[in-house]
Amino acid sequence: MYSIPTFTKLHQVVVQEIRNPTGLTITSDSDASIRTDGEVSLVEGLYHHQAYILRQLFVQTADEPYLYIHAEELSVPRLGGTRAAGTVKAKSNAQITIEAGTKVTDGKGHFWSVISETVVQPNITTEISVNADQVGASWNFRGTSLLWVSPIAGLSGTAEVISIAGGSDEEELEAWRARMLESKQLGQARDRGSDLERAMKGVPGVDKIYIYKKRRGLGSMDVAITAVGSPPTLPTQALIDAAQIVLDEEAGFWADCRVYSPTEQLLNISAVVKGAGVNYTDVETTIRDYMAELAPVEEYHANTLVTRIMALANVEDVTLTPNSNVQPIVNWMYTYWLRAGTVTVSAAS
Structure with a gap:
């Protein structure tokens, strides 16, 4: 990495170039020194301008206005909100x-x-x-x-x-930069799972992508998607249709492609909590937040949820129902997604 000389270093270089042919003794308050300061300020500004230009040449360091130029070259436009x-x-x-x-x-x-x-x-x-x-x-x-x-x-x-x-804001700057870097690193190809995932991420409103090759038999390739949200939600039919168009363009030439929605599998959870002064609303929020984090196909781990509840203030013990792990069903017809059903929190008798 080229190191830009400091103002003092540049000043010394210019003063030395004046002193060599003239033999002048140049003090800090001399006319030559004052003129040198003006020249050095200009030179220093040119150095910084060159550094600015260099920064814009790379996706990793470019400022927002120049990222639009990189995005056009890489065909990775910034996602608008939905x-x-x-x-x-x-x-x-x-x-x-x-x-x-x-x-x-x-x-x-x-x-x-x-x-x-x-x-x-x-x-x-x-x-x-x-x-x-x-x-x-x-x-x-x-x-x-x-x-x-x-x-x-x-x-x-x-x-x-x-x-x-399904509503989303304009894509965050760093998320957009990451998609461009991913596109640049992957290069031009259309038959890898990473390529399909990259293409689907370019659909506004799509959150997570799950690729299942040969789900409906040889020659088929299905993609389950979720919609952005807090927590992520099931996609609307309009979002599925928009994603299907992109998938057909990306992989329709080599496979029978289909975008589909996971199927909610509601899990009713009850928690019997022991402890004086327990905030039962916090317990319910903890349960719902844990369930919101689960991705399609991801297993419910009772011990993980117990640990989170036990970390709350004044909780001495908790009995969960269900108290064992729950594995969502995944087959050629359905990709189940565990979501919170009825959540009940009560005090231990």
Whole structure:
């Protein structure tokens, strides 16, 4: 690595070049020294400019504006954000029609709009699809209910949430840089698992990718995906369709490819906790956080969860149900994903 000379070193070099042919004694307050300072400032600036240019030549060190140039060369565009989508339940005491564009809100500045006109029959719960009004992970909703904005007569003002997820922010700068480096290191090929994973990561909204070759027999290659979220969630059909297009372009020439969604396998968990002054909400949060971390096909380890609960304040002992490991089912038809079902926390008697 070339070392840029310091200002003092450059000053000494220039002063020496003046002194050699002239024999002048150059002091720090002399006219020659002052003029030298001006020249050296310019030279030092040119050195730093060259260092700046050098930094932009490499993906590892380039600043954000120049990463767009590298991205175009490597065909790795930065992923924009995606809109959260999901389903809510509506209930009415009369037959009503909920128009497309009708909104629900959490009361905190987030709004979701009904996708298509839906008829709600009296006293019958109807599922309605909604999309977030804006792009971003903030529109992924983890609560249980939302409020209808200006509900029409007969419609219950509360909409029960089944799930709303899949929203993501613009790709983080370092994550984008890492994808470009991965693309550069892998080179041009389309028949490796790493190539398929790289291509699928280029679909906005895709979180994790799981590749299963020959899942449906010889010549087949299937990819299970999850959607970004906190925690990650099942992909919507729109996301699956977008990923399918990319997969067909990447690997459709050599295999029968299919993108599909894992299947939720709800696991009901109960915890009987012993200890004085235990915060049972913290216990439930610990359980749900552990379940949220599990990836599709990943096993539930009871001992791991017990250890986390025992680390909470005032917990002396805990009895979990189930108290043994649970292995999700994986076969040619399904890729199960353990998710939290009903979580019950109670005090030991």
